[in-house]
Amino acid sequence: MDKGPSLNSLKEQLAKNAKSGCSSSGKCAGKEGAKTVTKQDKGKKENAGNGGGGCKQKKYNYVTVKDYGSSMLSRLTDIFKKAIEEAFPSVEGVAVTLTEATNAKFGDYQCNSAMALCAKLKALGQGMKPSEVAAQIAAKVPTCDLIEKIEVVPAGFINVFLNKSFIEKQIGTIASKGVQLPKVETKRVIVDFSSPNIAKEMHVGHLRSTIIGDSICRLLETVGFNVLRINHIGDWGTQFGMLIAHLYDKYPDFMNQPPPISDLQAFYKMA
Structure with missing residues (x-):
């Protein structure tokens, strides 16, 4: 019976590879030596081709929300996001900051995005x-059933007062129909989680990944996404070649006499 390569034969092959300029990953240097292209080098080449105008920004295809359901904060955020974009179309990447008002006389929510906008506009x-930035944002907020009124204070805050009749209607809807989830443009989502390397001892981290990954999948499925769960067992790769080679070297007759390997982690370290 062919017992496969021994550990010594593997060492001999690695020595030959090193002599010929090949690494264990199978990459050969050749006569002029190997050249490793890093992500940084690649980015420099791309920038050089673009006239050195900086790194390209990847545009993400975010999901379109069709209806925010019972979430008033999400609706408010969307309203102010559009107002900022209309008031200052030349400024990009401004986060909408909405917080609950600490005092009822200042409304129900406060929009604090004007300060961040000032810094970007100054640049x-x-x-x-x-206060001028906040006033321009407030001018672009449309009249709607959610907002009763808004006030701009000198410091640049925008106080938002919600329409009480709208809140009463929302409470009645939640009481009779339950919390309505947002309606989104459904897409396929792939979640890769919990893929342990079985050559090593499993630990609590694998359990954590399994729970978090499955929770994410369930949340996405509840909203309506087509979720694909990707899970693979790490039973392939260089580490298993090392284990097999060490097994042949230490227990050559393992097929007839199974070795008493009680601690796989220790065996992995020896390999």
């Missing part, structure tokens, strides 16, 4: 006061 050579 573009458009210096403005926070």
Whole structure:
């Protein structure tokens, strides 16, 4: 019976590879030596081809929300996001900051995005006061059944007062129909989680990955996404070649006399 390569034969092959300029990963250097292209080098080449104008920004295809369901905060965030984009179309990447008001006389929510916008506008050579920025944002907020009124304070905050009749209607809907989930443009989502390397001892981290991964899948499925769960057992790769070679070297007759390997982790370290 062919017992396969021994550990010594593997060492001999690695020595030959090193002599010929090949690494264990199978990459040969050749006569002029190997050249490793890093992500940084690749980015420099791409920038050089673009006139050195900086790194390209990847545009993500986010999901479109058709209806926010029972979430008033999500609706408010969307309203102010559009207002900021209309008021300052030249500024990109401004986060909408909405927080609950600590005092009822200041409304139900406060929008604090004006300060961050001021910094971005200053960088573009458009210096403005926070109160001026807030006023322009407030001017672009449309009239809707959710908002009763908004107030701009000198510091640049926008106080938002919700429409009480709308809140009463929402409470009645939740009481009779339950919490309505957001309606989104459904897409296929792939979640890769819990893929242990069986050459090593499993630990609590694998359990954590399994629970978190499955929870993410269930949440996405509840909203309506087509979720594909990707899970593979790590039973292939260099480490298993090392284990098999060490098994042949230490227990050559393992087929007839199974070795008493009680600690796989220790055997993995020896290999």
